[in-house]
Amino acid sequence: xxxxxxxxxxxxxxxxxxxxxxxxxxxxxxxxxxxxxxxxxxxxxxxxxxxxxxxxxxxxxxxxxxxxxxxxxxxxxxxxxxxxxxxxxxxxxxxxxxxxxxxxxxxxxxxxxxxxxxxxxxxxxxxxxxxxxxxxxxxxxxxxxxxxxxxxxxxxxxxxxxxxxxxxxxxxxxxxxxxxxxxxxxxxxxxxxxxxxxxxxxxxxxxxxxxxxxxxxxxxxxxxxxxxxxxxxxxxxxxxxxxxxxxxxxxxxxxxxxxxxxxxxxxxxxxxxxxxxxxxxxxxxxxxxxxxxxxxxxxxxxxxxxxxxx
Amino acid sequence: xxxxxxxxxxxxxxxxxxxxxxxxxxxxxxxxxxxxxxxxxxxxxxxxxxxxxxxxxxxxxxxxxxxxxxxxxxxxxxxxxxxxxxxxxxxxxxxxxxxxxxxxxxxxxxxxxxxxxxxxxxxxxxxxxxxxxxxxxxxxxxxxxxxxxxxxxxxxxxxxxxxxxxxxxxxxxxxxxxxxxxxxxxxxxxxxxxxxxxxxxxxxxxxxxxxxxxxxxxxxxxxxxxxxxxxxxxxxxxxxxxxxxxxxxxxxxxxxxxxxxxxxxxxxxxxxxxxxxx
Numbered sequence: 040x041x042x043x044x045x046x047x048x049x050x051x052x053x054x055x056x057x058x059x060x061x062x063x064x065x066x067x068x069x070x071x072x073x074x075x076x077x078x079x080x081x082x083x084x085x086x087x088x089x090x091x092x093x094x095x096x097x098x099x100x101x102x103x104x105x106x107x108x109x110x111x112x113x114x115x116x117x118x119x120x121x122x123x124x125x126x127x128x129x130x131x132x133x134x135x136x137x138x139x140x141x142x143x144x145x146x147x148x149x150x151x152x153x154x155x156x157x158x159x160x161x162x163x164x165x166x167x168x169x170x171x172x173x174x175x176x177x178x179x180x181x182x183x184x185x186x187x188x189x190x191x192x193x194x195x196x197x198x199x200x201x202x203x204x205x206x207x208x209x210x211x212x213x214x215x216x217x218x219x220x221x222x223x224x225x226x227x228x229x230x231x232x233x234x235x236x237x238x239x240x241x242x243x244x245x246x247x248x249x250x251x252x253x254x255x256x257x258x259x260x261x262x263x264x265x266x267x268x269x270x271x272x273x274x275x276x277x278x279x280x281x282x283x284x285x286x287x288x289x290x291x292x293x294x295x296x297x298x299x300x301x302x303x304x305x306x307x308x309x310x311x312x313x314x315x316x317x318x319x320x321x322x323x324x325x326x327x328x329x330x331x332x333x334x335x336x337x338x339x340x341x342x343x344x345x346x347x348x349x
Numbered sequence: 350x351x352x353x354x355x356x357x358x359x360x361x362x363x364x365x366x367x368x369x370x371x372x373x374x375x376x377x378x379x380x381x382x383x384x385x386x387x388x389x390x391x392x393x394x395x396x397x398x399x400x401x402x403x404x405x406x407x408x409x410x411x412x413x414x415x416x417x418x419x420x421x422x423x424x425x426x427x428x429x430x431x432x433x434x435x436x437x438x439x440x441x442x443x444x445x446x447x448x449x450x451x452x453x454x455x456x457x458x459x460x461x462x463x464x465x466x467x468x469x470x471x472x473x474x475x476x477x478x479x480x481x482x483x484x485x486x487x488x489x490x491x492x493x494x495x496x497x498x499x500x501x502x503x504x505x506x507x508x509x510x511x512x513x514x515x516x517x518x519x520x521x522x523x524x525x526x527x528x529x530x531x532x533x534x535x536x537x538x539x540x541x542x543x544x545x546x547x548x549x550x551x552x553x554x555x556x557x558x559x560x561x562x563x564x565x566x567x568x569x570x571x572x573x574x575x576x577x578x579x580x581x582x583x584x585x586x587x588x589x590x591x592x593x594x595x596x597x598x599x600x601x602x603x604x605x606x607x608x609x610x611x612x613x614x615x616x617x618x619x620x621x622x623x624x625x626x627x
Contacts, residue, residue: 064525064531065445065446065449065450065521065531066442066445066446066449066531066532066534066535067446067531068446068450068455070442070443070445070446071442071443071446071447071455071458073439073443074439074440074442074443074502074506075443075458075461075462077439077498077499077502078461078462078465078499078502078503079461080480080499081470081473081477081496081499081500082465082468082470082473082499082500082503083461083465084473084476085472085473085474085476085477085480086468086472086473086476088473088475088476089472089473089474089475089476090472092475092476093472099479145364145367148360148363148364149364152353152357152360153357153360153361153364154353154361155361155365159364159365159368160618161611161614161618162368162372163368163371164614164617164618165372165375165607165610166371167621168556168560168606168607168610168617169560169603169606169607170559170560170562170577170578170581170602170603170606171560171562172560172562172578172581172582173581173599173602173603174374176581176585176595176599177374177375177377177378177596177599178374180377180381180394180592180595180596181374181377181394183592186394187377187393187394187395190393190394191393191395194393221371221374224371226621229618229621229622230621230622232622233622278469282469284562284563285562285563285578288562288566288582289582289585303471303563306471306474307563307566307567310474310475311478311567311570316475319475320472320475323471323472323474323475324472326469326471326472327468327469327471327472330469331467331468331469334467
């Protein structure tokens, strides 16, 4: 960083070269260079190099060899990966559906008339701002073998429903799902509330006067009006759901026997624990393609249809 | 017009019941953290604390984990400050140039920035790690700050550009006529006008960086620089039976963000909702 008082060299006093055409100049174009360079290198060059690594046997040190599609054929034989793909979709789709449905219901409930709606909104949004790792540890306690859930079940005479939860191959992933949804609902709710605020009350009243019932008003007035909110909330929930990592690492570490491994945890383990950079990159590529496809499909499904209707 | 009826009242009660169930984990958190060792073992976590004590907080702060925990708070605060300041500075100045110049080059650059939001960062992680290692950015707060800047700049630019496009140009023209330099026009005229969106950028990226666990796990692995998330991850595994102490640690870790949220809750929620919409 140059010192401010220093004289700028090479600038003669007197009239500037006459190339002023516009009335106002909005900064200098090179102001954007540092940010653009950072984005280019971190998002584009790095991704490109990662793409390249996925065709190698690179292990972080020394030379690497081009091995063509070997990593990719390995992916399809790797049961850890196929299990993780299943779990990723399970978590992504269910968390996407649950957080959006419950979030929308809450937003509708809070939207009009409640006296304490601002307080409720503040409380229900609180989970969103908490650290996922910390939240996961709270739930790890709740579903601990001697934790509150099991002691409660025993105390009300439902002892036979006690489970080891996080060490159970069937139930552990449902606990992960619960934690994810618990944190995401508030987020969906706030986006839907913002969407609902744009629906003019007169429109609903007009529909009511025309004899539309509650459900009809909801499907024909509210839903089309909050289309942008639906698109944003569902897209974000889906991408969030595909990337679940913290909750798994903090609560089960991917176990028992890979029952809660997701693509993110597999990629982390392969790449940064076992140092299989090449193989890890190829799983990352599959992951990237899956996310992009889901995002595209999702954008298509929630596109604004208002123009095409009638 | 809307009237407060019996049904509205029932709706209000229903949402409150839901809210109490949803927030019950936080009740457990505080309840157990306030218990002494005698009340933790053999007593269900949901039984209200009989003799509230700060013992577990004292034990945690003065114990062997204390310095690490406080260090984690400081490290997370430093990294978040570096990243957020950078995202505000570079984000605003870049968006200003991109939004005000409507030539093909700046439109192309903006499109490239937007595309970067959609493409997941996963695939670039290994090269990024190797690059950061080569540049000596691993294991330092500055390195983390710079990595976050690069990762979140597209989001910052998206938010700023959307806002700048709605700003009238007349202020800048007036400043130009009064002889203001380009940089002064930006710092004295434009940047203050951006303060609503600066708030959104600060809140959104601040929460993302403060709560992020994955990036530090990779880029700070094996170093002395440990963020709060890493500290939790390393500690909690070790003292898994003393839940009152674990929860004391969690409360200390969650407190700063929660307090900020409760003070600025309206700004937080508007920041999220408004930022997402644009």
